[in-house]
Amino acid sequence: MSKKTMTLIDNRNGARYDYPILEGTRGPAAVDMRSFYRDSGMFSYDPGFTSTASCRSEITFINGEEGELRYRGIPIEELATGHSYLEVCHLLLEGELPTDEELTALDLEIRHRSFLPEGLVKLFETMPDNAHPMSSLSAGVTALSAFYYEHLQLETDDDYRAMAHRIIAKMPTLAAFAYRHSLGATYIYPDIDRSFTENFLYMLRAYPGGKMHRDPDGPREIKPIEVAALDTIFTLHADHEQNASTTVVRSVASTGAHPYVAISSGIAALWGRAHGGANESVIEQLRMIGSVENVERYIAKAKDPNDPFRLMGFGHRVYKNFDPRARILKTLQDRLRDELDLDSELMRIAQRIEEIALNDDYFIQRKLYPNIDFYSGIILTALGLPRSMFTPIFVIGRTVGWISQWIEFKKSPESKIARPRQLYVGK
Numbered sequence: 001m002s003k004k005t006m007t008l009i010d011n012r013n014g015a016r017y018d019y020p021i022l023e024g025t026r027g028p029a030a031v032d033m034r035s036f037y038r039d040s041g042m043f044s045y046d047p048g049f050t051s052t053a054s055c056r057s058e059i060t061f062i063n064g065e066e067g068e069l070r071y072r073g074i075p076i077e078e079l080a081t082g083h084s085y086l087e088v089c090h091l092l093l094e095g096e097l098p099t100d101e102e103l104t105a106l107d108l109e110i111r112h113r114s115f116l117p118e119g120l121v122k123l124f125e126t127m128p129d130n131a132h133p134m135s136s137l138s139a140g141v142t143a144l145s146a147f148y149y150e151h152l153q154l155e156t157d158d159d160y161r162a163m164a165h166r167i168i169a170k171m172p173t174l175a176a177f178a179y180r181h182s183l184g185a186t187y188i189y190p191d192i193d194r195s196f197t198e199n200f201l202y203m204l205r206a207y208p209g210g211k212m213h214r215d216p217d218g219p220r221e222i223k224p225i226e227v228a229a230l231d232t233i234f235t236l237h238a239d240h241e242q243n244a245s246t247t248v249v250r251s252v253a254s255t256g257a258h259p260y261v262a263i264s265s266g267i268a269a270l271w272g273r274a275h276g277g278a279n280e281s282v283i284e285q286l287r288m289i290g291s292v293e294n295v296e297r298y299i300a301k302a303k304d305p306n307d308p309f310r311l312m313g314f315g316h317r318v319y320k321n322f323d324p325r326a327r328i329l330k331t332l333q334d335r336l337r338d339e340l341d342l343d344s345e346l347m348r349i350a351q352r353i354e355e356i357a358l359n360d361d362y363f364i365q366r367k368l369y370p371n372i373d374f375y376s377g378i379i380l381t382a383l384g385l386p387r388s389m390f391t392p393i394f395v396i397g398r399t400v401g402w403i404s405q406w407i408e409f410k411k412s413p414e415s416k417i418a419r420p421r422q423l424y425v426g427k
Contacts, residue, residue: 004020004021004023005018005019005020005021006018006019006021006031007019008036008040010040015040017036017039017040019031019032019033019035019036020032026061026063026070027061027062027063030053037421043421043422043423045423049242049247054242054247054250054418055242055250055408055409055412055414055415056412056414057241057242057405057408058072058095058408059071059072059092059239059241059401059404059405059408060072060239060240060241060401061073061241062240062241062318062319064316064318064319064320064321065320065321066321067319067321067322067323067324067327068324069240069324069325071088071091071092071238071239072091072092072095072096074091074097075324076235076236076324076325076328077324077327077328079091079235080232080235080236080325080328081232081328083097083235084103084231084235085196085197085231085234085235085238085397086103086106086107086110086196087103088234088235088238088400089106089168089238089400090102090103090106092238092239092400092401092404093161093164093400093403093404093407106165107195107196109165109169110165110168110169110196111169111190111192111194111196111199112169112192113165113166113169113170114169114170114172114173114190114192114199115170115173115189115190116140116170116173116174116177117147119147120140120143120144120147121177121187123139123140123143124136124140124177124178124181124187125181127139127181129181129182129184130182131178131181131182132182132388133175133178133179133182133388133389133392134178134267134271134388134391134392134395136177136178136181136182137174137175137178137267137392137395138264138267138268138271139264140174140177140178141167141171141174141260141263141264141267142260142261142264144167144170144174144260145258145259145260145261145264148163148166148260149258151163151166151258151259151260152258152259154259154410160407163259163403164400164403164404164407167259167260167263167399167403168399168400168403171395171396171399172196172199172200172203172396173189173190173203175200175389175392175393175395175396176188176200176203176204177203178392179204179386179388179389179392180203180204182388186208188202188203188204188206188207188208188210189203190203191210195227196231197227197230197231197234198222198227200230200396201222201226201227201230202222204385204389205220205222223340225335225336225339225340226340226383229332229335229336229379229383230383230393232328232329232332233329233376233379233380233393233397234393234396234397235397236325236328236329236372236376236397237372237393237394237397237398237401238397238398238400238401239398239400239401239404239405240398240401241318243275244269244270244272244274244275245266245267245269245270245275245276245398245402246266246401246402246405248262248265248266248268248269249262249263249265249266249402249405249406250262250405250406250409250418251418252265252266253406253409253410253415254409254415254416254417254418255417255418259403259406262402262406263399263402263403263406266398266402267395270391270394270395270398271391276391276394276395276398277390277391278312278313278373279313279372279373279376279377279380279390279391279394280377280387280388280390280391281312281313281373282312282313282373282374282377282378283346283377283378283381283387283390284312284387285311285312285313286346286349286350286377286378287346289349289353290349291345291349292345292348292349292352295349295352295353295356296356298311298353299311299353299356299357299360303362311353311357311368312373312374313370313371313373313374313375313377314357314363314368314369314370314371314374315366315367315368315369315371316369316371319369319371320367321367321369322369322370323369323370323371323372325371325372326369326370326371326372326374326375329372329375329376329379330370330375332375332379333347333375333378333379333382336379336382336383337382340382344381344382346378346381347378347382350374350378354370354374357369357370358370376390377390380393
């Protein structure tokens with residue numbers, strides 16, 4: 001018998017079942033149990049899919065024990081510090097980093113595709129004035145499928161590419177319009193003379209006519225360090241393997257739904273506070289703590305097994321070591337503090353929490369290290385971005401990952417409609 005198999009034995013009757021072991025290029029191998037129900041008449045039981053591989057993928061790899069994250073084989077540290085978000089978009093979609101000519105072409109295409117159909121702009125007017133930007137954003141992406149219904153039938157690589165570039169380009173505009181509608185402010189249309197990330201900040205901040213806020217010494221222009229910081233955050237959020245929202249996107253893709261409907265479903269899943277909404281919760285908790293003097297009391301509450309209080313932004317479902325994205329954001333936070341001369345109470349509270357937690361046996365033994373949400377919320381606050389936009393910013397960064405995963409699913413000959421089984425325990 002081949003050594004690349006696993007034998008399962010039913011101890012009730014001695015029945016034996018042999019299944020192939022599939023080797024990946026990185027990470028754990030997988031047991032191919034697709035015929036298990038047909039062979040044994042039983043289901044496997046794995047709530048939360050903690051031990052189940054749902055697909056083969058070439059896009060993103062995570063080694064949670066070692067704190068490793070790679071896009072298409074390239075370490076996140078290299079991408080976040082040496083390449084732009086648009087370069088990462090090309091990498092995830094095409095499998096390799098772009099040449100200078102390819103990057104220029106992508107940049108120009110994204111700039112010109114960033115405008116919304118006017119009929120779609122009117123959709124925002126149907127929303128309540130105080131609608132959370134995530135609800136308007138999800139609705140806008142769903143409606144986008146009506147304007148580009150032809151993307152339901154994609155045949156060539158160019159078809160897939162046009163569909164992907166369009167949603168990546170329009171997502172910042174949708175997010176900015178959703179935010180400005182929540183304020184009752186005039187929409188600011190994209191400026192094709194600005195880069196992807198700068199353009200998003202411009203659409204959030206500008207006044208009608210494209211004018212920036214004027215201080216006594218002149219216009220408050222967008223600083224290069226602000227663009228670089230947000231661009232890094234987009235890169236760090238670009239993909240994260242088979243997380244909850246990506247699983248939703250792939251599941252909706254399995255039904256044959258429009259790709260933009262699948263992305264809208266991913267947005268809905270990301271909104272949850274256990275997923276993309278966690279950075280909002282971090283800021284909310286820091287404000288609740290209130291001052292550095294209160295930190296040790298709240299740390300004690302977090303360690304008390306009889307207290308329901310939990311420290312937000314620590315620990316991760318996958319990473320059992322330091323979240324590599326958090327290391328990058330920690331460095332970025334320090335740069336922002338120095339270059340923008342930041343000295344906020346929230347940053348001081350967060351710094352004190354970090355100091356205690358990283359040196360406390362309670363957190364060290366449980367591997368409760370700061371994760372990306374702990375730092376991203378602080379950085380976005382430092383950039384003057386409102387808390388209601390934290391998760392939409394996550395959406396902008398993650399769009400390329402979702403659409404890359406959608407394309408991979410659609411092109412895979414192994415793809416089937418998602419249909420988990422259940423262990424029935426009712427009457």
